[in-house]
Amino acid sequence: MTNQGLTIKDVSFAYAGTPVLHDVSATFAKGRLTAICGPNGCGKSTLLNIAAAQLTPSRGAVHLDGQPLAQIPPKSRAKQIAMLPQSPHVPSELKVRDLVGLGRYAHRTALSGLSVDDHDAIDAALKSTKLDAYAHRPIAALSGGQKQRAWISMTLAQSAPWVLLDEPTNHLDVTHAVETIELLWDLVQAENRTVVVVLHDLNLMARFADDVILMDQGRIIAQNTFAEAVTEKRLSAIYKRSISFGHLNNRERPFIVVD
């Protein structure tokens, strides 16, 4: 069973000589929502990019179901793993549906148009992000929250069982942030996809994450189910502030307060 899923083993990485990750090992369990949390510059984004083969580690290896990720051709890999980077960009005159269609690249051949499968996947992705009504508008006409959903929609259209997202709730108001994570949670529940998400908002993590990876200064501090990994002591240590849990009567999970 050890070679199932997406595993990162003894990975180190440096940007232009500055080490960012030190001998990191992690396993993203299938069919779960894993949140990666930690202070700015702790290596969360780098870890996510390495897991999606968008960065090549200087040491160590990533495996997908036992196969070295580096050896999987880009299109085959993209059918397995989709990733939404932190600050994606596209010309804003592009229509929403055309953007979402770009997520189908790995499924298409060089010359043919969009297949029935492609159209279905695009429609389903637009629907689950509640953008069906905006399909034919240019990106420029969307609000911040809608723009973010359009990008998530493109990532979903890739129809990959693994969905990796780098701070998808950035720049979103509370309502849209919660709705975004609910959407990801639905992917896990209803479509049995595996979601790995870098989150800054500890309360979103506390409410929705099945598993949590806590990182600090290029190392993984804890990696387990939410209840096992996340403690007041650990959070206080990595964020260098006193952090405590609060409880609401009707909620199983705590909420998190930074003192």
Place this chain on the structure above:
Amino acid sequence: MILRLSAPLIFLGFLAILATGIGSSWMPLDRVVAALFGQGTRTDEIIIWTLRMPRVLLAMLAGAALALAGLLLQHVVRNPIASPSVLGLVDGAAVGVVLFLMLFSNEANALVVSVHWLPLAATLGALSFAALVALVAARDLMQPARLILYGIAAAALAKALVTVLIVLGPVYRAGQSLIWLAGSVHAAHWDDVAILTCVLVVLTPVLAAMARPLDQLLLDDQSAGATGLALNYTKVAVLGLSVILTAAAVSFAGGLAFVGLLAPHIARALVGLRMGALLIVTPAVGAAIVLGADIFARTMAAPLELPTGAITALVGAPYFFWLLIKEVRRD
């Protein structure tokens, strides 16, 4: 969409017939069409087929090649101001051409090797200067205005080299070399047309296969890579294609400036961002620009001829200014 796709092509057809009619003696369009289909008088057919057709076709082919090169460059560096001339490829190719003429011609003003090698020399020249710009700009790709500055510097260097080579080289080649400085199609031969056609025919299936990866380059690098695009391979292939296209055009028509900048902008205004349509419309627009410029070049100061490249620059350079101002203000 069909109308927007076909309108530039139909316009180009009309322009081509018009351009064939214009010359030292005006030939009415019905006689042009008749001669084209072998129904004209013997004189008309000689004028059309040996004098005017090669020129018209060369103008169209060179314009199409430069326009495609510009389209590819603008997409791969994601910079609307990029173009073969702005990034030094055109002048780099001219260095290759002038060096080739210097090295491989004899006292009698004839080439000692086949003219078929000329595009290769131009390609090597363009490639060297592309590599120079890429090397210097590698860190600043995210800042469009900087990349353009490096390109302009490289182009200036190439221009200076061409001037020095012409002055130092044999006098009898100077006149011919000057053509490449300004860009002209007035000395067009069927040979030139044939070679350029071959290059474009060979590249057409390659370009068609690149349409989808090019669409993917609308996304930023990270997103494009995550959707399964082989990023480095695609970028090298696209840059290589634009170098070859530029070099092929410059080999036979010289430094036609700003065609590669203008044509993709006009084409995008007509058909939007999708590569499938752009790969058809952009070359048509480029062909029309050079053909139109050549009509002006021949008629404005007749019987004197102006360099076609000077006309394209007169239109293109102010537009380039405007784009640059827009980009710098945005930074």
